[in-house]
Amino acid sequence: MKTDTIFYSLFQAFPSIFFELINQSPAEAISYKFTSSEVKQLAFRLDGLFLPTIKDPAKPFYIVEVQFQPDDDLYYRLFAELFLYLRQYKPSHPWQVVAIYPTRSIEREPDLQFSEILVLNRVRRVYLDELETENSIGVGVVKLVIEPEETAPEIARRLIEQANKQLTDAATKGDLINLIETIIVYKLPQKNREEIEAMLGLNDLKQSKVYQEALEEGKQEGKQEGKQEGKLEAIPRMIQFGLSEDAIAQLLDLPLEVVQQAVINQHL
Numbered sequence: 001m002k003t004d005t006i007f008y009s010l011f012q013a014f015p016s017i018f019f020e021l022i023n024q025s026p027a028e029a030i031s032y033k034f035t036s037s038e039v040k041q042l043a044f045r046l047d048g049l050f051l052p053t054i055k056d057p058a059k060p061f062y063i064v065e066v067q068f069q070p071d072d073d074l075y076y077r078l079f080a081e082l083f084l085y086l087r088q089y090k091p092s093h094p095w096q097v098v099a100i101y102p103t104r105s106i107e108r109e110p111d112l113q114f115s116e117i118l119v120l121n122r123v124r125r126v127y128l129d130e131l132e133t134e135n136s137i138g139v140g141v142v143k144l145v146i147e148p149e150e151t152a153p154e155i156a157r158r159l160i161e162q163a164n165k166q167l168t169d170a171a172t173k174g175d176l177i178n179l180i181e182t183i184i185v186y187k188l189p190q191k192n193r194e195e196i197e198a199m200l201g202l203n204d205l206k207q208s209k210v211y212q213e214a215l216e217e218g219k220q221e222g223k224q225e226g227k228q229e230g231k232l233e234a235i236p237r238m239i240q241f242g243l244s245e246d247a248i249a250q251l252l253d254l255p256l257e258v259v260q261q262a263v264i265n266q267h268l
Contacts, residue, residue, distance in 0.1 A: 007066045013175055017138035021126050052093055060096040075114045100126045102146045137162050144183050152187050153199050156180050235262045
């Protein structure tokens with residue numbers, strides 16, 4: 001199962017779930033952008049990176065590692081990437097490292113080098129099987145990833161029912177249900193999409209007018225986000241050519257504050 005893809009898709013679409021996992025308010029997600037960043041010296045890539053979008057030096061940036069297989073080199077690699085990132089970008093926010101494991105038994109702790117670092121408040125280790133789902137749909141979806149194949153469909157049906165009852169925004173509800181379905185598709189590769197839709201009771205739901213409208217709305221939002229992302233990626237290059245922020249805003253048809261924030265994010 002492609003757990004990295006699932007988790008990073010989850011954090012991209014629902015960043016509030018990440019903050020639930022580390023016992024922070026889901027509202028914190030408003031002040032962050034989930035991304036990845038290359039550490040150029042050794043071609044390292046930080047696959048999960050939550051960067052603050054506001055100028056608040058008290059807010060940390062988070063490096064996220066999802067690890068579902070034993071790896072004796074994980075902490076060597078993770079802290080090397082962290083300190084190279086600090087050296088290269090000199091961010092104006094304190095760092096936090098979050099390692100996510102399915103169970104404690106997967107973790108490998110090289111005590112000789114990292115025992116003191118791992119007990120710092122700046123390092124958080126999340127063990128999914130120890131999380132309490134309570135009424136949190138987000139945490140429930142995360143735990144679905146480690147649910148055995150035999151019980152996963154029933155848990156998925158409960159989460160879909162919970163989403164239908166608790167979520168009022170049609171687009172958000174549709175995205176979350178699609179993510180739940182995708183997790184089951186990965187967990188049950190021997191079944192096709194139609195079989196899984198029937199198993200989860202999605203046939204009638206996907207034919208409903210509300211779902212179809214939400215799907216179309218999501219497509220339109222995706223197109224707009226794609227255009228916006230392309231414009232934002234062009235900003236650093238235009239700065240290098242000496243264009244002012246005002247000129248870039250006019251050329252790209254973006255609000256000035258969006259251009260200014262992109263310039264700030266470049267130097268975080």
